[in-house]
Amino acid sequence: MFACTAVIALAGSTTASAHSSVASDPQGDIATAAPSYLDIVHTKATEQIGRGTFYFQTVNADQVPATPAGFAAWNWLIDVPGGLPIDYALTVRFCSQTVQRTCGPGPWHWESSSTPMATGVSTINSFEFSVEGPTVKGFVDPSLFGDPASFRWLAATRNTPVSSGLPSVDLAPDGFANALLFER
């Protein structure tokens, strides 16, 4: 278990009101060579109204190791009205600059990252996160994705950086055309 205690306290509390959108995803819909901890089975976004926080959660088919076998990333990809097909990428990842230039420095480590795709400039550890059992969570200030009144989103996983040109391991829902709508 490796998590920020402040995040756990926040996750365990109740809120007066919350909006959420969820998707389940098939187990086993990934390449056989990819690890099952990158196989999404469920994802959810919840706005914790009054706290100014969005809570994104992806549940995978297997326990996420404390030290994955190389690069591993969980994305929440956000499309706001207008602009690009994907306007913001929110990421929790296990990475090293040896495989991803934009990763933070030092040995292989966990970090969060938010990237407005219009600039492509990532901010490392811009939101709190936790990885516990099969579940990856991010606690995100909506200003990191433009504070939109509504948006579409989907979850993704990767075992290679985007710069590799290789596709995501899994998407939930499958396909950008099926992205979930979140109305605040």
Ligand SMILES: [Ca+2]
């Ligand atoms: Ca899946």
Ligand SMILES: [Ca+2]
């Ligand atoms: Ca899928």
